[in-house]
Amino acid sequence: MDTPPTPQVNRWKTLDKDLGRIGTLELATQYVARPLVAPGVALAFVAVVAIAAAVFSGGSPDRLLVIAAAVFGAYMALNIGANDVANNMGPAVGANALTMGGALVIAAIFETAGALIAGGDVVSTISGGIVAPDALGDGQAFVWAMMAALLASALWLNLATWLGAPVSTTHSIVGGVMGAGIVAAGFGAVNWPNMISIATSWVISPVLGGIIAAVFLAFIKPRMIYAEDKIAAARRWVPLLVAVMAGAFAAYLALKGLSRLVKLGMGTALLIGLIVGVVTWAIAVPMVRRQSEGLENRKKSLKKLFGLPLVVSAALLSFAHGANDVANAVGPLAAIVHALGDGQINGSVAIPVWVMMIGAAGISFGLLLFGPRLIRLVGSEITKLNPVRAFCVALSAAITVIVASALGLPVSSTHIAVGAIFGVGFYREWHAERRARQLGLLKGKPVAPEERTRRKLVRRSHVLTMVAAWVVTVPATALLAALLFLGLSALAA
Known part of the structure; x- marks a missing residue:
């Protein structure tokens, strides 16, 4: 009698299950590790900067201090890229x-180009005359003050980026220099009139x-958006x-972004802007006229x-930002390198090429690795x-800097851009209610508080967060720099 056949057993069943578990574990590991990629690349960049600083410092007896300062400068540049560049690109991204x-990609290219081509080759070592160089006494105190200011401002920018608050990098480094200078040389060393203007x-x-920004939007709405023949x-x-935008940016770049190539006065810059x-x-x-052929008579057209003028304006803003704000990252670093190399403390120093490259590369890396979060916030989470x-925002940024420069007022590109976005949003709220009344939709009745809240076009929570961060920036970095200076001085003792 034949033996009944043995039932087939899937010998690979256990292995299939194991492979399935392993595959799930790998996916989970990748998901968990993904947030660590950006910090890992940033650490690798800082390590490369440390090696480069070791090479360029040669056999200097203060080689370790130069390396430490370069690491702090790289960390500062990364945070500038993560926080400040969002103001230039956010409106263009938010507007699709x-x-x-x-x-x-555009921001990284133009930030780097602005830093290397038009970045200031001479910067104030004490960040715009906040602290007199001779008030800090010996070179050692000066080096510790600059290192404390650099690290304090970088830490504050890192915290602000994590909290989702675009803040001024210029104000951060100014606060850091002020705090370290007060501890090192007393309150009398600080140029208080400069601080009041800031x-x-x-x-x-x-x-x-x-x-x-609101004025330009108010100009555009009745003349184009509500026109019967929108294409005409x-x-x-x-x-x-577009001509006003081009002229404003030409004057802006001539005045602010091309100081390394040629020194121009306000009149010459305005004349260049007019010609352009x-x-x-x-x-x-x-x-x-060619682009408008065949377009329908509606707002979408x-x-x-x-679209194209907005992209060009974002690129130009990035170029000007790289030309100006790279000094926030590498100015104190250049001052430290100069003080350690020559043993002298001067009011201004030339920035070595390798130091400028650290700032340019750091800003680009910081933007690529950590910039998207604040770009989204600035572009789409404040107002639609x-x-x-967005064109009104970009145009406002260029014109405001020119007006402020003519008045001799120090301004922050971060505050201007974010303020322009808020201005556009608040104008839309006011205009929407006014237009509803004109069309008889409200019939003269007061709007209920619940309905008014529903119609708000600006997120108020961001207003409070950002204003608080702006106000706190200088005192926070000053306090942090003061503590760091005391710590560094104690370690060196």
């Missing part, structure tokens, strides 16, 4: 004129930026607005005409932006 990837800019920068209105006004504006208008008229509104 640029993808996040495109914004990161504090004044906390209010002037965002308010002026918001007003100018666009052909008339878009070239003029007229040439741009002549080019834009046929270009806009207008947005297409503002489209290409027209």
Whole structure:
């Protein structure tokens, strides 16, 4: 009698289960490790900077101090890229004129170009005359003060980025220098009139930026958005607005971004802006006419005409930012390298090429690794932006800097850009209610508090968070720098 066949057993069943578990574990590991990629790359960059500093410092007896200062400068540059660049790219991304990837690439290229081509080759070693160099006494105290200021401002920027608050890197380093200078040489060493003017800019920068952006939006709405023939209105006004933008940026770059190449006064910068504006208008008229052919008579068509100017403005803002703000990262570092190398403390020093490259590369790495979060916040979480509104924000940023420079007021590009976004949002709220009344939708009745809350177009929570961060920046970095200076001095004793 035949033996019944033995049932087939899946000998690989246990192995299949194990492989399934292993695969799940690998996916979980990748998910958990993903947030660690950016910090890992940042640490690798800092390590490369430390090696480069060791090479360039040669056989200096203070080689370790130069390496430590370079590491602090790299850390500061990373945080500038993570926090400050969002103000330039956020509006373009929020308006969908640029993808996040495109914004990161453009910003990295133009930030680096601005830093290396037009970055100031001479910077004040004490950040704009906040503390007199001779008040710090010996070179050792000066080095510790600069290192404390650099590290304090970098730590504060890191915290602000984590909290989702765009803050001024200039104010951060100024606060750090002030705090370390007070501990090192007393309150008398601080240039208090300069500090008062900087504090004044906390209010002037965002308010002026918001007003100018709102004025441009108020100009555009009745003449284009609500026009019966929107395409004809666009052909008339878009070239003029683009010409104003080009002229403003030409004057902005001539005044602020090209100081290394040539020194220009306000009158010359404005003349350059006028010439560039007229040439741009002549080019834009046929270009806009060609782009507008076949477009439907609706608001969406207008947005297409503002897309390219918005991308160009974002790139130019990044170039100017790289030219100006790289000094916040490498200015104190250059001062430390100079003091350790020559044994002298001067009011201003030349920035070595390798130090400038640390700042440029650090800003780009910080932007690529950590910038998207604040870009999204600035571009889409304060108020809803489209290409027209974002164009008003970018134009306001350039014009506000020019106006402030003419008045001799120190301003922050961060405060201007964010203030312009708030200005656009608050103007939209006011205009929406006013238009509803004109159309008879409200019939003269007061709006209930619940309904008014529902119609708000600006997130109030961000207003409180950002204003608080702006106000706290200088005292927070000053206190932190003071503590760090005491710690570093104690270690050196």
